[in-house]
Amino acid sequence: MAVNLHAPRPGDLKPVRGLTIGVAEAGIRKANRKDLTVMLLEPGASVGAVFTRNRFCAAPVQVCRDHVGSGDIRAIVINTGNANAGTGEDGLVRARATCIAMARHLDIAPQQVLPFSTGVIMEPLPLDRIEAGLPAALADAKADNWLRAAEGIMTTDTVAKAFSTTAQVGGHEVTVTGISKGAGMIRPNMATMLGFLATDACVDPSVMQGLAFALAERSFNRVTVDGDTSTNDSFVVIATNKAGHAPVTALDSPDGRALFEAMQRVARQLAHAIVRDGEGATKFIEVRVEGGRDAAECRQVAYAIAHSPLVKTAFFASDPNLGRILAAVGYAGIEDLDQSRIDLWLDDVHVAVRGGRNSSYREEDGQRVMKQGEIVVRVGLGRGTATDTVWTCDFSHDYVSINADYRS
Amino acid sequence: MAVNLHAPRPGDLKPVRGLTIGVAEAGIRKANRKDLTVMLLEPGASVGAVFTRNRFCAAPVQVCRDHVGSGDIRAIVINTGNANAGTGEDGLVRARATCIAMARHLDIAPQQVLPFSTGVIMEPLPLDRIEAGLPAALADAKADNWLRAAEGIMTTDTVAKAFSTTAQVGGHEVTVTGISKGAGMIRPNMATMLGFLATDACVDPSVMQGLAFALAERSFNRVTVDGDTSTNDSFVVIATNKAGHAPVTALDSPDGRALFEAMQRVARQLAHAIVRDGEGATKFIEVRVEGGRDAAECRQVAYAIAHSPLVKTAFFASDPNLGRILAAVGYAGIEDLDQSRIDLWLDDVHVAVRGGRNSSYREEDGQRVMKQGEIVVRVGLGRGTATDTVWTCDFSHDYVSINADYRS
Numbered sequence: 001m002a003v004n005l006h007a008p009r010p011g012d013l014k015p016v017r018g019l020t021i022g023v024a025e026a027g028i029r030k031a032n033r034k035d036l037t038v039m040l041l042e043p044g045a046s047v048g049a050v051f052t053r054n055r056f057c058a059a060p061v062q063v064c065r066d067h068v069g070s071g072d073i074r075a076i077v078i079n080t081g082n083a084n085a086g087t088g089e090d091g092l093v094r095a096r097a098t099c100i101a102m103a104r105h106l107d108i109a110p111q112q113v114l115p116f117s118t119g120v121i122m123e124p125l126p127l128d129r130i131e132a133g134l135p136a137a138l139a140d141a142k143a144d145n146w147l148r149a150a151e152g153i154m155t156t157d158t159v160a161k162a163f164s165t166t167a168q169v170g171g172h173e174v175t176v177t178g179i180s181k182g183a184g185m186i187r188p189n190m191a192t193m194l195g196f197l198a199t200d201a202c203v204d205p206s207v208m209q210g211l212a213f214a215l216a217e218r219s220f221n222r223v224t225v226d227g228d229t230s231t232n233d234s235f236v237v238i239a240t241n242k243a244g245h246a247p248v249t250a251l252d253s254p255d256g257r258a259l260f261e262a263m264q265r266v267a268r269q270l271a272h273a274i275v276r277d278g279e280g281a282t283k284f285i286e287v288r289v290e291g292g293r294d295a296a297e298c299r300q301v302a303y304a305i306a307h308s309p310l311v312k313t314a315f316f317a318s319d320p321n322l323g324r325i326l327a328a329v330g331y332a333g334i335e336d337l338d339q340s341r342i343d344l345w346l347d348d349v350h351v352a353v354r355g356g357r358n359s360s361y362r363e364e365d366g367q368r369v370m371k372q373g374e375i376v377v378r379v380g381l382g383r384g385t386a387t388d389t390v391w392t393c394d395f396s397h398d399y400v401s402i403n404a405d406y407r408s
Numbered sequence: 409m410a411v412n413l414h415a416p417r418p419g420d421l422k423p424v425r426g427l428t429i430g431v432a433e434a435g436i437r438k439a440n441r442k443d444l445t446v447m448l449l450e451p452g453a454s455v456g457a458v459f460t461r462n463r464f465c466a467a468p469v470q471v472c473r474d475h476v477g478s479g480d481i482r483a484i485v486i487n488t489g490n491a492n493a494g495t496g497e498d499g500l501v502r503a504r505a506t507c508i509a510m511a512r513h514l515d516i517a518p519q520q521v522l523p524f525s526t527g528v529i530m531e532p533l534p535l536d537r538i539e540a541g542l543p544a545a546l547a548d549a550k551a552d553n554w555l556r557a558a559e560g561i562m563t564t565d566t567v568a569k570a571f572s573t574t575a576q577v578g579g580h581e582v583t584v585t586g587i588s589k590g591a592g593m594i595r596p597n598m599a600t601m602l603g604f605l606a607t608d609a610c611v612d613p614s615v616m617q618g619l620a621f622a623l624a625e626r627s628f629n630r631v632t633v634d635g636d637t638s639t640n641d642s643f644v645v646i647a648t649n650k651a652g653h654a655p656v657t658a659l660d661s662p663d664g665r666a667l668f669e670a671m672q673r674v675a676r677q678l679a680h681a682i683v684r685d686g687e688g689a690t691k692f693i694e695v696r697v698e699g700g701r702d703a704a705e706c707r708q709v710a711y712a713i714a715h716s717p718l719v720k721t722a723f724f725a726s727d728p729n730l731g732r733i734l735a736a737v738g739y740a741g742i743e744d745l746d747q748s749r750i751d752l753w754l755d756d757v758h759v760a761v762r763g764g765r766n767s768s769y770r771e772e773d774g775q776r777v778m779k780q781g782e783i784v785v786r787v788g789l790g791r792g793t794a795t796d797t798v799w800t801c802d803f804s805h806d807y808v809s810i811n812a813d814y815r816s
Contacts, residue, residue, distance in 0.1 A: 056734050056763070083731075120731070122765045310634060317811075330462035331464075400807070
């Protein structure tokens, strides 16, 4: 039961000029499932991407890293059902073979294809099924296929995740549309967070990598369900350069800011959607840490809170067991933290003052906030002016059920 | 249901000369509960202690840190039902007042008393009840009270934790006896891991702090239930110096090694008992990481595995979902880790070779090990010769139930 998250309706999602999408049922792991998605970019698109920091990264991630640097990306192939991770040298061969097969259809170079896989780990990628499924996916390709794409990359997601917006850039209206998938950082066996965000705005290729990184840092890199970083996490940003305005050459220009703001809005919606559909989630929680010396230490504290099983089970129980939050602040790893400067709020309720219980705090006020479906936890460190924010969900019986179900 | 853990029987626990223990029902939070324990040391005992690294440490921890340095400790007071944590300046006053009350009974200085509290966080310590309970605890004091002490410090532990052994030191038989409590790093509201380990061996006071640290590093600092570090964790090592041999002045002397070995054995049993009685635990898991450049990176990888909710739920489900373990190795934070050198074993079953699935690995072999109550996970990093080991338990529905139960 996703928290305040609903599948897009027809018409919610705007096509992005210069980009078409096709989806097919290739029978990669299960029959009658959309499990193969292709995206086709017209020549001249700019692409940036960020990938998992997991050292045990999947074969397609390694191939993507190579290809994205070579520029002039023309196609994306995404399969579900198999992550092609923990597959050694053979996995790399199969990821490259996927690119070769796709390139042959489009008469482009294999380096112009980015492959993505999500699904079970440590099993060989069924390359034959992917190759056999490509013609149907290509035949399905059209601009108005974003919802099908959002469905095509789902694994155990319960809701398709896709959002659109528009912005004024260089005097032109540009479109931003994206899709994402993922419900735990790793599903029982269906791995991975994936995000694809496209705009028809014109963006200089030199800006794309910084754009992808900055967007990820404000969205996908600030959400967590269980703290487990997948082997396959990938976030790709595409500018098709079709909007007809002068290219954005810097993110801090007025056009750059307008575009970034619109893209950030969609990236956040996509990232939040992953948390809202988190495994067993019943609540959506924003953890905002203020008053740090730098953003990094705010983030460190925010993640300590967001990852604490004790904090997360307390949210599930609607129990204002606030000592658990303070304890997480304390063990976050800031060596010279002074507990006598810590403040804590649940939404507008000021719970702790200077490291102790606020004398005016009443348990029923904490209880009221804890019962909500959306909660803001705010911590003041009293050490500086930096802030950072992380989004997470609670930790329920269903999380254990989902992850303890045997794979077969 | 603790994993292969049973309460000590009468006669299992050997008294330690020079140390008596008394337990009382002081009604600190609930009626008819042993909740106040005192330990009395004859003059001349040596004491070392290590405490939580949580910056949000409890008032009694702060007081203990002050007192243990001043030497000549004569008494220990432990209450359950209230952690005196998150209580600000008032909490410090109450922790010190506990020492003053105890010191008055024994005609010693307050600095000769170490106070320990475990229980609910962010509520004022009921000092009046502790003061009122001290006479009964003191009247109960005798040498053969270790089992009562183990029961007296229990909060939501399901089994009393106490072990004894003997060793030959300086030609004399010496006794080592200890108790511990804790079942999550923080209980729903009953916080804290506590450990007390005593010997009648003669140990130079200058050795005690190093002894306590080295023992903790091989026991309590290598166990984890949920990764949440309590505000009150404390481990105290006492040498009553009654055995009549020449004092141990160095841990690397023959006598020092003999004593350390015996004390380590008991400290490990006490620490393992906390995991075996972990919240909702159904399995006891040893995570051994080998082939690291240094022990620190082995530990880092071991904790990443031991803390992963996905790994822990897979153990609960007896599911050999080994990609989850490899993924945890990958995100443990070793920047230059080479996945193509990673090996993985479950007990004697060689699961992954050089980062990929072992071709001779059969799922039924993994399944057989995963069904056991005690499992060794062994990871080879292929980077060096260092090793480290961490002990943990699985993650079950009961963990969520225990921690989501509302406190009242």
